[in-house]
Amino acid sequence: MSPKRLSFLFLFCVFLLPFCSQASEWSQFRGPDGSGVAVSGHPPISLNVDSNLKWKTAVSKGHSSPIQFGERLILSGSDGKDQITYAINIEDGSIAWENRITVEEVEKHHNTNNAAPSTPVTDGNWVYVYHPSFGLVAYDYEGAEQWRKPLPIVKTPRNQGSGSSPVLAGDLLIIDRQLGKDTHLLAVNKKDGSEVWKAPRPLNAWSFSTPVIFEEDGNSMIGMAGSGSFIAYSLFDGEQRWWVTGLATQICSSPVFVNGILYISSSGAQGDDTNTTSPPDWDEIIGEWDTNKDGILAIEEIPNDILVTDRKTSDGAGNFRLRGMASFFYKDLAEDGYTKAEWAEMREKSHNFLKGSLNRPVMVAVRPGGKGDVSDTHVLWRESKRIPEIPSPVVYENRVYNIRSGGILNCRNAETGETIYDKHIDAPGGYFASPVVANGNLYVASDRGEVSVIRTGDEFEVISKSELSESIAASPAIVANTIFFRSASNLWAFSN
Ligand SMILES: [Ca+2]
Numbered sequence: 001m002s003p004k005r006l007s008f009l010f011l012f013c014v015f016l017l018p019f020c021s022q023a024s025e026w027s028q029f030r031g032p033d034g035s036g037v038a039v040s041g042h043p044p045i046s047l048n049v050d051s052n053l054k055w056k057t058a059v060s061k062g063h064s065s066p067i068q069f070g071e072r073l074i075l076s077g078s079d080g081k082d083q084i085t086y087a088i089n090i091e092d093g094s095i096a097w098e099n100r101i102t103v104e105e106v107e108k109h110h111n112t113n114n115a116a117p118s119t120p121v122t123d124g125n126w127v128y129v130y131h132p133s134f135g136l137v138a139y140d141y142e143g144a145e146q147w148r149k150p151l152p153i154v155k156t157p158r159n160q161g162s163g164s165s166p167v168l169a170g171d172l173l174i175i176d177r178q179l180g181k182d183t184h185l186l187a188v189n190k191k192d193g194s195e196v197w198k199a200p201r202p203l204n205a206w207s208f209s210t211p212v213i214f215e216e217d218g219n220s221m222i223g224m225a226g227s228g229s230f231i232a233y234s235l236f237d238g239e240q241r242w243w244v245t246g247l248a249t250q251i252c253s254s255p256v257f258v259n260g261i262l263y264i265s266s267s268g269a270q271g272d273d274t275n276t277t278s279p280p281d282w283d284e285i286i287g288e289w290d291t292n293k294d295g296i297l298a299i300e301e302i303p304n305d306i307l308v309t310d311r312k313t314s315d316g317a318g319n320f321r322l323r324g325m326a327s328f329f330y331k332d333l334a335e336d337g338y339t340k341a342e343w344a345e346m347r348e349k350s351h352n353f354l355k356g357s358l359n360r361p362v363m364v365a366v367r368p369g370g371k372g373d374v375s376d377t378h379v380l381w382r383e384s385k386r387i388p389e390i391p392s393p394v395v396y397e398n399r400v401y402n403i404r405s406g407g408i409l410n411c412r413n414a415e416t417g418e419t420i421y422d423k424h425i426d427a428p429g430g431y432f433a434s435p436v437v438a439n440g441n442l443y444v445a446s447d448r449g450e451v452s453v454i455r456t457g458d459e460f461e462v463i464s465k466s467e468l469s470e471s472i473a474a475s476p477a478i479v480a481n482t483i484f485f486r487s488a489s490n491l492w493a494f495s496n
């Protein structure tokens, strides 16, 4: 190569690359590799709106999290039929650009979910946004649209709404598509959105989880949890290679891949197994509840405040009352009430539902590899207690941290799964946001807007608690010395 050409290349690299590749420390849902661990950030260990709140910017509703794209954050939102992408300047919180795509139909979702649940992803060149009510769209740094790929509107189980975020691997952009029996992983070329492969997963459809990218014997793989199993596919062609069974039916949290091990948490519909209570035995309650003493339990004789499921969210969303469950499982209750035999039948059906596979939490640690069902050969440990409903785990310095609703933090040994501690952090409410770690400190946020910082390690130590006054469902993001929280209607930046 001539010296002239070399110097041209040098100039190209030095002067052009900074303008076409935007660095990102937090490029996708839960940051680097989706693990929730900041590589080098030192954000404040206590949030204070008077001293270290750098800025606060109003944004539309959304449960997705911001990502970093150079000097900006990218965030998705939903406002009626408008599906929004924001680019927000990290320095001052001003909005650099905002793009809206108006759809005819917005996906149906549970009242604890939202129409903008998917966190964008960037390769440093473009940003890729998935709106479940629209499809995929790619923008450059200035917000110029590069391509769009409309997709049929999703049909999630029981209309609970989407949860999965897109991931990038090489030239592939991959998203889980919930379409009932047509549910599949879709891999498109990130350069133009053209389809590369589709991995059908009709038997694995119940999921709100983000896929995980991992390596196994030099092969690049993608894993997806749902409907009681975790399935590993080849990234090359989407071929199903191996799977682990025995997980919960309906999976919200996302697996992480740390130090060569996959950690997969699945809790089912109600969270921790202590969140469900089977209906009481007839003999225990009939004397007290049968107020007219006719030996029949009428619906209005069942106390209205008794819960069979308590997800411990701050507004009681998603809880079942005994009255509702009793009439759900025994239809003639409203007409002539319960006899002892009818109550026994209802009790058994309710118990099977409440304590069955739909609600049975399971967390596993899995060594990747093998072929077919590897449940008996590659599972390092399997635990069924003290597992959260929505938040994903953080694995940090050989410990697994899980925050569950009610404000209970569980710390396990990552090698054995044994609990090191299980403690109330004294910040109750629902936990939807996944925890993150920076500089050895764990950040958790509740639907009451309370942020708690816990020192990692074998000793349980809460460092600080702060109130943001608005519900938080999105997972925090960390860039250098700033931590970002999305609440019900704002994005907050706290900085050292
Ligand atoms: Ca009665």
Ligand SMILES: [Ca+2]
Pocket (backbone or CB within 6 Å): 332, 333, 336, 337, 338, 339, 342
């Ligand atoms: Ca009856």
